[in-house]
Amino acid sequence: MKSIQVNFMVNGKNHQIVTAPNRTLLSVLREDLKLTGTKEGCGVGECGACAVIMNGEPVNSCLVLVGQANGSTITTIEGLSKNGQPHPLQKAFVEHGAVQCGFCTPGMIIASKALLDKNPDPSDEQIREALAGNICRCTGYTKIVEAVQAAAEESNHA
Amino acid sequence: MREKDTLIGKSILRADAWDKVTGSAKYVADIQTKDMKFGLVLRSTEHHALIREINTVAAKQIPGVTAVITMDDVQGSKYYGPINPDRPILAHDKVRFVGEPVAIIVAETLAAAGAARDAIQVTYETLEPVFDPIQALGPGAPPIHPDGNLLAHFEIEEGDLEKGFEEADLIVEQTFTVPRIYPGYLEPEASLAEWHQDEHLTVWVSSQKPFNDREHISHVLGLPTEKVQVKVATIGGAFGGKEDSNLAILAALAAWKTRCTVKLVNTREESLLAHPKRHPAILTYKAGVKKDGTLTAMKVSSHMDTGAYGSYGIAVSQLHTETLTGPYRVPNVRLDTYLVYTNSPISGAMRGFGAPQSNFGSEGMMDILAAKLGMDPIAFRQKNIWRSGDRNVTRALVNQPESLQKSLDLVKEEIKRLKQIPPAPGMRSGVGFALSVQTMGLGHRVPDDSTNRLEWQPDGKILVRIGAPDLGQGLNTVAAQMTAEALGLPIHQVEVAELDSFVSPDGGVTCASRMTYSVGNSLLMASQKAIAALVDAAAELLRVDHVNIQYENGQLLRLDQPGLDPIPAAEITSRVAEAGKTLTGEATFSFPYGPGTPEHLPLGMPHVKFCMGAQVARVEVDPRLGIVKVQEIVAIHDLGRVINRVNVEGQIEGGVVMGVGFAVTEEMSLKADRHWVNNLTEYLLPTSMDAPPVIKSVLLEYPEESGPFGVKGIGEIPLVPTPAAIVSAVENAVGVRVTSAPIKREDLLAKIG
Numbered sequence: 001m002k003s004i005q006v007n008f009m010v011n012g013k014n015h016q017i018v019t020a021p022n023r024t025l026l027s028v029l030r031e032d033l034k035l036t037g038t039k040e041g042c043g044v045g046e047c048g049a050c051a052v053i054m055n056g057e058p059v060n061s062c063l064v065l066v067g068q069a070n071g072s073t074i075t076t077i078e079g080l081s082k083n084g085q086p087h088p089l090q091k092a093f094v095e096h097g098a099v100q101c102g103f104c105t106p107g108m109i110i111a112s113k114a115l116l117d118k119n120p121d122p123s124d125e126q127i128r129e130a131l132a133g134n135i136c137r138c139t140g141y142t143k144i145v146e147a148v149q150a151a152a153e154e155s156n157h158a
Numbered sequence: 159m160r161e162k163d164t165l166i167g168k169s170i171l172r173a174d175a176w177d178k179v180t181g182s183a184k185y186v187a188d189i190q191t192k193d194m195k196f197g198l199v200l201r202s203t204e205h206h207a208l209i210r211e212i213n214t215v216a217a218k219q220i221p222g223v224t225a226v227i228t229m230d231d232v233q234g235s236k237y238y239g240p241i242n243p244d245r246p247i248l249a250h251d252k253v254r255f256v257g258e259p260v261a262i263i264v265a266e267t268l269a270a271a272g273a274a275r276d277a278i279q280v281t282y283e284t285l286e287p288v289f290d291p292i293q294a295l296g297p298g299a300p301p302i303h304p305d306g307n308l309l310a311h312f313e314i315e316e317g318d319l320e321k322g323f324e325e326a327d328l329i330v331e332q333t334f335t336v337p338r339i340y341p342g343y344l345e346p347e348a349s350l351a352e353w354h355q356d357e358h359l360t361v362w363v364s365s366q367k368p369f370n371d372r373e374h375i376s377h378v379l380g381l382p383t384e385k386v387q388v389k390v391a392t393i394g395g396a397f398g399g400k401e402d403s404n405l406a407i408l409a410a411l412a413a414w415k416t417r418c419t420v421k422l423v424n425t426r427e428e429s430l431l432a433h434p435k436r437h438p439a440i441l442t443y444k445a446g447v448k449k450d451g452t453l454t455a456m457k458v459s460s461h462m463d464t465g466a467y468g469s470y471g472i473a474v475s476q477l478h479t480e481t482l483t484g485p486y487r488v489p490n491v492r493l494d495t496y497l498v499y500t501n502s503p504i505s506g507a508m509r510g511f512g513a514p515q516s517n518f519g520s521e522g523m524m525d526i527l528a529a530k531l532g533m534d535p536i537a538f539r540q541k542n543i544w545r546s547g548d549r550n551v552t553r554a555l556v557n558q559p560e561s562l563q564k565s566l567d568l569v570k571e572e573i574k575r576l577k578q579i580p581p582a583p584g585m586r587s588g589v590g591f592a593l594s595v596q597t598m599g600l601g602h603r604v605p606d607d608s609t610n611r612l613e614w615q616p617d618g619k620i621l622v623r624i625g626a627p628d629l630g631q632g633l634n635t636v637a638a639q640m641t642a643e644a645l646g647l648p649i650h651q652v653e654v655a656e657l658d659s660f661v662s663p664d665g666g667v668t669c670a671s672r673m674t675y676s677v678g679n680s681l682l683m684a685s686q687k688a689i690a691a692l693v694d695a696a697a698e699l700l701r702v703d704h705v706n707i708q709y710e711n712g713q714l715l716r717l718d719q720p721g722l723d724p725i726p727a728a729e730i731t732s733r734v735a736e737a738g739k740t741l742t743g744e745a746t747f748s749f750p751y752g753p754g755t756p757e758h759l760p761l762g763m764p765h766v767k768f769c770m771g772a773q774v775a776r777v778e779v780d781p782r783l784g785i786v787k788v789q790e791i792v793a794i795h796d797l798g799r800v801i802n803r804v805n806v807e808g809q810i811e812g813g814v815v816m817g818v819g820f821a822v823t824e825e826m827s828l829k830a831d832r833h834w835v836n837n838l839t840e841y842l843l844p845t846s847m848d849a850p851p852v853i854k855s856v857l858l859e860y861p862e863e864s865g866p867f868g869v870k871g872i873g874e875i876p877l878v879p880t881p882a883a884i885v886s887a888v889e890n891a892v893g894v895r896v897t898s899a900p901i902k903r904e905d906l907l908a909k910i911g
């Protein structure tokens with residue numbers, strides 16, 4: 001298998017990776033860049049724990065071959081805080097009890113950010129639809145939906 | 159601490175939440191060490207087969223492969239099990255289910271390990287499999303274990319069954335079936351074991367019972383326990399499923415054999431196939447009732463499928479037997495539970511531990527009896543619920559049964575409210591409810607201790623060493639809260655340490671709705687000891703009699719010199735630390751199986767403390783498609799005393815949605831092609847769209863006098879009544895009584911008029 005060279009920007013930083021072409025973006029983020037905040041929950045795109053934002057869209061990074069990410073701009077959970085300040089979603093998840101075991105949390109926050117970037121004032125129903133690809137087994141989703149609403153309100157009034 | 163300042167009942171934020179929202183929390187799979195090797199497990203492709211040969215020659219020659227490990231490499235115990243040691247560490251003569259571990263491959267890279275796994279040749283001689291627990295007990299069924307397929311039979315008899323049925327005006331028989339359910343924690347099982355040159359091991363686990371893991375590892379490797387250090391990483395959910403030590407044992411074995419660091423992480427498929435599920439069961443009820451609604455007799459026979467190995471089945475089936483009659487007075491009973499081996503995936507511990515299966519049968523039965531009598535289902539239950547002074551079927555005294563009456567009163571109000579909500583166009587709406595009971599603790603004569611330790615830090619803070627892990631449910635937060643309350647300290651002065659078997663006390667298993675109760679009780683005792691240690695140390699340093707020193711809210715008062723300023727604890731603890739010492743308070747709380755607890759029952763019975771409650775469901779059913787949409791659940795639960803409101807609501811909401819999955823979407827079935835459902839595309843964990851948009855928690859506080867601050871358990875019960883409440887609501891909506899979970903659209907459509 002011939003290696004390929006991939007260039008992308010992750011959390012504002014340029015990376016050049018030479019690697020086997022059959023690897024996923026998820027494994028490169030976790031193993032090569034040590035960005036282990038992005039989780040592997042199923043490996044087949046069903047649980048959303050590996051969600052990252054690629055060129056503005058939420059994607060399951062376990063379904064993206066690393067070559068497909070060439071030239072892209074990627075945001076992972078580690079890239080959300082700015083100047084040491086947490087993103088309003090991170091703050092809201094903590095304050096509203098939306099975090100239990102935490103394994104789905106990075107993907108949930110990423111999917112929520114992708115939603116709020118496009119729709120800053122979503123309804124409950126729209127939040128539930130946007131998060132339908134992210135499974136949580138602990139919370140029953142109620143407090144996650146509340147947290148996204150709270151973050152939207154905070155961002156809109158900021 | 160003054161009452162208005164109490165921390166009890168406050169929604170204290172979780173200390174671990176910040177690490178989790180920023181991605182910095184470390185789960186086992188996130189740990190990477192220098193020179194770490196990768197492990198993979200070769201698993202059985204057969205349901206039931208003899209192993210004729212395991213040929214590893216070709217696999218071992220693949221570049222990058224460090225070792226291929228089989229049962230021949232196991233020097234110590236070759237079998238393990240939490241209760242009955244029936245499970246081989248690695249299959250060697252026979253496989254009993256698809257997914258059973260046969261060999262471990264250790265390699266420099268995952269790719270090399272994968273190639274080696276493909277190169278191992280296992281020669282199987284297939285045997286006929288059996289998947290149904292009733293068939294497995296029948297004549298001619300293939301024997302799965304040498305002693306046959308019946309692992310255990312539990313029976314409870316009370317009163318005179320025949321007389322009870324004679325007294326009945328109506329006798330009803332009904333069979334219920336409940337599915338194989340996957341715990342579905344988001345973090346698949348993982349373990350990382352590091353071999354150290356001084357011949358000890360460090361094993362990172364995602365486990366509910368690190369000290370049992372240590373025990374198993376020590377037996378399998380033939381190592382003394384002090385050579386096995388078990389450390390708990392952040393745990394990504396467990397729900398009972400992480401009471402299985404399998405992966406920790408395999409990782410430890412691989413590290414020991416190769417003298418390397420080895421990481422094993424299960425794929426979702428491996429997790430689904432090879433880790434324990436909730437026991438599927440077939441329950442046949444026969445109940446007798448008088449015209450006025452009084453229950454006279456109940457006979458239940460339940461067959462639980464424990465799969466290929468026992469795991470916690472023996473304990474689960476006992477708790478199941480104890481709860482088969484629900485929270486009701488039934489004077490004459492005969493209860494039989496058969497725990498049966500099959501070639502299905504292993505069943506074991508899962509949230510509710512046998513009670514959710516019972517509840518589906520007993521509450522279904524209550525609805526059916528009420529309907530046949532033409533009685534209101536609330537009035538019918540009213541007639542039969544436990545009252546003060548009642549004992550259950552094992553003659554255990556029921557604690558705070560008055561919460562059942564209160565729950566029924568609230569159910570009545572909620573039903574009235576929910577019935578007024580109109581369905582969406584084209585949908586039919588229905589409202590139903592169910593009562594529930596869940597036991598607390600491990601059961602009589604099972605060691606049921608909680609040991610925890612407080613350590614004064616040089617800066618006057620308290621470090622809590624809890625002997626059992628936080629699974630993500632928030633144990634560490636409520637433990638810190640109760641400790642801070644007991645010591646009169648602000649919450650930020652109390653921190654919980656990571657669990658490390660080299661330093662933490664052995665606190666047993668995180669399970670059985672017992673943590674807030676038992677850990678809390680232990681920490682209250684430990685707090686008194688920590689205060690005494692501080693006072694004694696101060697007395698020595700200040701050269702005064704200890705009776706002249708009083709502890710108050712993190713400070714020491716000189717009673718003999720009231721004019722002096724209070725001395726901050728840090729002033730003493732820092733001086734003690736300079737001398738190389740730590741002031742501690744450690745205490746063990748033993749679950750109170752007091753005098754009078756029946757002795758004739760098997761180990762683990764009876765349970766003597768109960769949690770109770772009720773849930774009301776509003777559903778909408780699409781009569782053209784058979785789709786059931788759960789719109790609202792009202793969860794009414796008595797938990798004695800709320801310690802952390804947001805955390806409790808979180809437990810309830812998560813439990814309710816797990817119950818929705820049980821009722822509507824989840825089943826790990828054997829498909830027509832004889833493959834198990836093995837991915838999340840086919841195994842449907844509820845999503846944000848499946849979960850009820852409204853979950854209303856109603857928290858009742860009938861204090862349990864043996865509990866810290868009056869606490870009872872809440873970890874398991876929130877999912878127990880949910881399926882039965884949904885079934886009842888579906889009947890109310892479309893007139894179809896479902897007796898099998900999950901509710902199947904095609905069955906519903908066939909019966910909708």
